[in-house]
Structures are given as structure tokens and as C-alpha cells.
Amino acid sequence: MDLGFKGKVALVTGAGSQIGFGHEIALLLAKEGCDAVAVTDINADDVQKTAAAVKALGARSAAIPADISKKNEVDAMVAKALAQFKKIDILCNVAGAILHKDNVPLDEQQWETWEKQLQLNLFGTMFVTRAVLPAMKKQKYGVIVNIGSGSTRQYAFGVGMYAISKYAIDLFTRQLAYQEGKNGIRCNCIAPGPARTNFGAVLREGTAPPPPEQYAKMREAMLASFPLGRMGEPADIANITVIMASDVTGYITGQVIHVSGGNVM
Amino acid sequence: MDLGLKGKVALVTGAGSQIGFGHEIALLLAAEGCDAVAVTDINIDDCNKTAEAIKKLGKKSIAVKADVTSQADVAALVKKIIDTYKKIDILCNVAGGIASRVPFDKAKPEDWDRDIRLNLYSLMLTCQAVLPSMRENKTGVIVNIGSGSTRMYGHGAGNTYAIAKAGVDNFTKQVAFNEAKNGIRCNCVAPGPAPTNFIPGPDKQGMVNMLAKTIPMGRGATQADIANATAFFASDLSGYITGAVLHVSGGSVLD
Numbered sequence: 018m019d020l021g022f023k024g025k026v027a028l029v030t031g032a033g034s035q036i037g038f039g040h041e042i043a044l045l046l047a048k049e050g051c052d053a054v055a056v057t058d059i060n061a062d063d064v065q066k067t068a069a070a071v072k073a074l075g076a077r078s079a080a081i082p083a084d085i086s087k088k089n090e091v092d093a094m095v096a097k098a099l100a101q102f103k104k105i106d107i108l109c110n111v112a113g114a115i116l117h118k119d120n121v122p123l124d125e126q127q128w129e130t131w132e133k134q135l136q137l138n139l140f141g142t143m144f145v146t147r148a149v150l151p152a153m154k155k156q157k158y159g160v161i162v163n164i165g166s167g168s169t170r171q172y173a174f175g176v177g178m179y180a181i182s183k184y185a186i187d188l189f190t191r192q193l194a195y196q197e198g199k200n201g202i203r204c205n206c207i208a209p210g211p212a213r214t215n216f217g218a219v220l221r222e223g224t225a226p227p228p229p230e231q232y233a234k235m236r237e238a239m240l241a242s243f244p245l246g247r248m249g250e251p252a253d254i255a256n257i258t259v260i261m262a263s264d265v266t267g268y269i270t271g272q273v274i275h276v277s278g279g280n281v282m
Numbered sequence: 283m284d285l286g287l288k289g290k291v292a293l294v295t296g297a298g299s300q301i302g303f304g305h306e307i308a309l310l311l312a313a314e315g316c317d318a319v320a321v322t323d324i325n326i327d328d329c330n331k332t333a334e335a336i337k338k339l340g341k342k343s344i345a346v347k348a349d350v351t352s353q354a355d356v357a358a359l360v361k362k363i364i365d366t367y368k369k370i371d372i373l374c375n376v377a378g379g380i381a382s383r384v385p386f387d388k389a390k391p392e393d394w395d396r397d398i399r400l401n402l403y404s405l406m407l408t409c410q411a412v413l414p415s416m417r418e419n420k421t422g423v424i425v426n427i428g429s430g431s432t433r434m435y436g437h438g439a440g441n442t443y444a445i446a447k448a449g450v451d452n453f454t455k456q457v458a459f460n461e462a463k464n465g466i467r468c469n470c471v472a473p474g475p476a477p478t479n480f481i482p483g484p485d486k487q488g489m490v491n492m493l494a495k496t497i498p499m500g501r502g503a504t505q506a507d508i509a510n511a512t513a514f515f516a517s518d519l520s521g522y523i524t525g526a527v528l529h530v531s532g533g534s535v536l537d
Contacts, residue, residue, distance in 0.1 A: 019283075245522060249522050268532050272536075274523070
């Protein structure tokens with residue numbers, strides 16, 4: 018199936034981690050024919066590696082480091098991408114993180130943590146989108162794919178504030194889809210379940226790993242919560258993200274698609 | 283993007299109408315690499331045309347007449363396809379229709395029956411017949427066609443249809459949950475208005491354009507919009523997605 022990416026320019030945020038969704042999405046966009054894939058991350062060294070990998074696939078690329086929770090950095094990053102590639106057809110908002118420890122009740126978290134969590138996951142995504150939209154509106158074309166989270170429909174994992182920030186992404190997706198439909202701009206959200214990335218690391222930071230027996234039990238219990246019996250892989254997320262970035266899905270907008278092995282239905 | 287459909291056998295119901303979703307889905311599955319695409323419809327003449335079109339793409343096909351609201355017809359249909367092609371990897375439940383345009387409180391329970399049978403029982407019957415072979419092979423993909431009407435209110439006529447289609451959404455999730463352990467996925471594609479025989483009258487596109495005035499994207503669905511989403515769900519590229527209801531409706535359904 019030809020995804021019709023010839024001549025398209027994409028921007029992928031959170032593309033630093035070499036085992037993350039952003040990296041996988043950026044590479045798949047390049048493989049499927051995008052002309053250029055600009056990548057950004059707070060970690061400049063890692064995102065350079067992703068840009069090099071995109072170029073190795075024959076697409077143009079630029080690594081433009083930025084902290085997306087800072088509006089001025091976002092504006093400068095997007096301006097740079099536009100200066101180099103002249104347009105942005107596809108925006109994949111992947112950057113985000115869990116900023117609090119596992120299983121800390123909402124009311125026991127520092128309120129500064131709440132603020133930081135919203136600033137990064139919600140405002141970060143909104144800053145990037147806001148900076149990219151004028152160029153998309155001008156050309157009457159654009160596709161935005163946001164990465165949401167299965168945690169918005171899970172209550173046992175103890176990631177309350179993170180889940181709240183991601184639920185807001187679901188609604189942002191719909192608001193944008195409704196508002197921008199007339200401008201030829203689509204916006205959808207992919208909500209992954211737990212996957213083999215660096216993502217959960219912060220939850221375990223500073224805590225000793227559980228003894229092997231307990232870990233095996235925890236793992237078994239977790240896998241049992243996925244009807245398909247396995248965790249997600251970056252490729253699972255990249256495939257649907259890239260399909261949603263393509264005109265093959267040109268009539269789909271405002272949708273939140275859970276990619277979680279049946280864990281969220 | 284290679285959908286990895288090489289060697290796969292698909293069954294598409296409701297594939298008769300030459301302007302319908304089933305026809306478009308069957309042809310796309312063939313074009314994207316399926317080895318064989320069996321097609322069924324209550325109208326065998328139309329369905330034969332679809333099978334011919336698939337064969338022109340260099341793929342195997344048979345057209346089988348079946349009324350998908352009849353358990354006997356469905357059992358014979360599935361037996362014939364498995365006898366011919368040895369397996370069914372992909373089942374696309376497209377057959378359906380608005381049987382009664384009478385608001386539910388004015389309709390007789392017999393009218394309700396026709397809508398529920400045609401739009402819900404039909405899928406349950408085909409799944410019931412196909413699942414044993416999919417379980418045996420420990421692999422299978424089911425894509426149900428739902429409807430954006432499940433989330434629209436006040437259109438009066440056709441509301442039993444919407445009720446039946448809401449049943450399809452839940453049926454999708456039940457099958458997804460129950461069959462995941464057997465390597466079987468089940469998802470639902472819910473279309474917005476498209477210029478198919480669902481739209482009465484000769485000027486189908488004109489009617490769709492009128493309906494589309496309130497749709498954020500400003501247009502109705504095309505057959506290709508629905509076929510693309512269906513083919514993606516039928517492919518292992520969506521191997522971690524199950525139990526999803528995906529609205530393909532230009533933003534007219536948002537949640």
C-alpha cells in the first residue's frame with residue numbers, strides 16, 4: 018500500500034531515545050517515502066543519532082534539540098525546521114514523560130509535580146502544535162498524530178497525574194480535529210499500552226528492583242491484563258502512527274485509537 | 283507499506299453491490315496481496331461480478347450466494363470456502379442494511395427483528411461459523427463494519443438500525459476479549475455517510491454532500507476511506523490492536 022509520502026516533510030518530537038516510539042516513527046516515515054523527517058528531543062546527542070539513521074535511509078533530516086515544555090524553545094525549533102524544509106506536512110507529537118513516582122496518591126504528590134506534568138505532556142504538545150499550525154493552515158494541508166496513553170482508561174497503575182495530562186491530549190485531539198477540519202488538517206491520537214521503551218524508568222528510579230520471583234509474578238500479572246498476551250513493541254505504535262499520518266486515512270479525524278492488545282476496549 | 287497479506291485467504295460478506303464497501307474491500311485485499319478473496323451476497327449476480335473483478339487482479343475468488351441472516355446458509359457458505367481454500371484468515375463482516383425506516387415506537391417488533399437480524403445476528407452467525415477454523419489455526423482477523431449512526435440521534439428513521447450497530451460495537455469487544463488467547467483479533471470500522479446503496483434515490487453523492495455540510499472535514503466518506511481502514515485492521519501491521527471501534531467519519535463522531 019503506497020502511503021503517498023513522496024515530497025512530504027515530517028516533524029517528530031521525542032525522537033531521541035533509540036528504543037522509543039519517536040525514533041521508530043521517524044525511521045518508518047523515512048522508509049515509507051517522506052522527503053524529510055526533522056527530529057527533536059531534549060537530549061541533543063541522542064536525537065543526532067536518530068537524524069543520522071533517517072539520513073542513512075535516504076531521507077533528509079535535521080536534529081533540532083528543544084525542551085518542548087518551554088514555548089520559546091519550541092518556537093525556535095519549529096522556525097528552524099520551517100527555514101530548512103520550507104513546510105511541515107506531518108507532525109507527530111511523541112515527546113512526553115511520567116514525572117512522578119509509581120503509586121503515589123494524587124494528593125500526596127508535590128503540586129509542583131502536577132504543574133510540571135501538565136507543562137510537559139499537555140502544554141508541550143500544544144506549544145509544538147500551535148507553532149506548526151500556521152504553516153499547515155497556509156497550505157490547507159496537515160496531519161497531526163498525538164501520542165496519548167492507555168493510562169487514561171486504567172486506574173490501578175498509580176500514574177494519576179500523568180493519566181490526567183494524557184486525557185487532556187485526547188480532548189485536545191478532538192478539539193483540534195473539529196476546529197481544523199475545514200482547513201484540511203486532520204488530528205488523531207494513538208494511545209499505547211505499556212511497551213518495551215525507557216518510559217517506565219522514572220517510576221522505578223531510586224527503588225531497588227524486586228527479587229526475581231516477585232518480578233516474575235508481577236510480570237505474569239501484567240501480561241495477563243493484556244488479552245493478546247504480550248506487551249507492545251515500538252513497531253506496533255509506529256505502524257498505526259504512520260498510517261494515520263498518511264492520506265490513506267484521509268477521512269479519519271478526531272479519533273483516539275488504543276493500541277494495547279485489548280487491554281483498553 | 284507491505285501489509286503482509288501474501289498467502290492469506292479472506293471472506294467478505296455483502297460484497298455484491300458494485301458501489302458498496304464490501305466490493306471495495308474485497309478488491310483492495312486482493313490488490314494488497316491476499317491469495318484468495320471469497321465473496322458472498324444475497325444477490326449472486328452482483329457478487330459474481332465482484333469475484334470476476336478479483337480474478338482480473340490475478341487472485342483466486344469464489345462467489346457464494348448466502349443470506350447471512352440464515353444459520354444454514356452461513357454454515358454452508360463457510361464450509362464451501364474452507365473446502366475450497368482450506369482456511370479463512372480474514373473475515374470482513376460488511377453485509378447489512380437499513381431494513382426498517384420506521385421510528386422504533388411506530389414499528390412492530392417484527393420490523394425491529396429485521397434490523398437486528400440483518401445487522402447484528404448476521405455477524406454473530408458468520409463469526410460463529412468461522413471461529414472454529416481460526417482457533418484451530420491459532421490466527422485470524424475479523425473486521426466488522428459498524429456505523430456512525432450509533433452516535434447520532436434524532437434522525438428517527440433507522441434508529442433500530444443504529445441500535446443493532448451499537449450491538450456490533452459491543453460484540454466486537456466481546457469477541458476481541460474472548461478470542462485474543464487464540465491469536466484472533468476483532469475490530470470495528472464505523473463509517474460516516476458514503477454514496478453507496480445505503481443512500482436511497484438516484485443522486486447518492488448529492489445526498490451525501492448535503493449530509494456532509496455539518497461534518498468538520500466538509501465531505502462524506504468514500505468507499506476507499508472505509509476499505510483502507512479495513513485492510514489495515516486485516517493486516518498484521520495492526521497486530522496489537524483489538525477490540526477497537528474506529529470511526530471513519532471526517533470528525534462527525536468525536537470521542
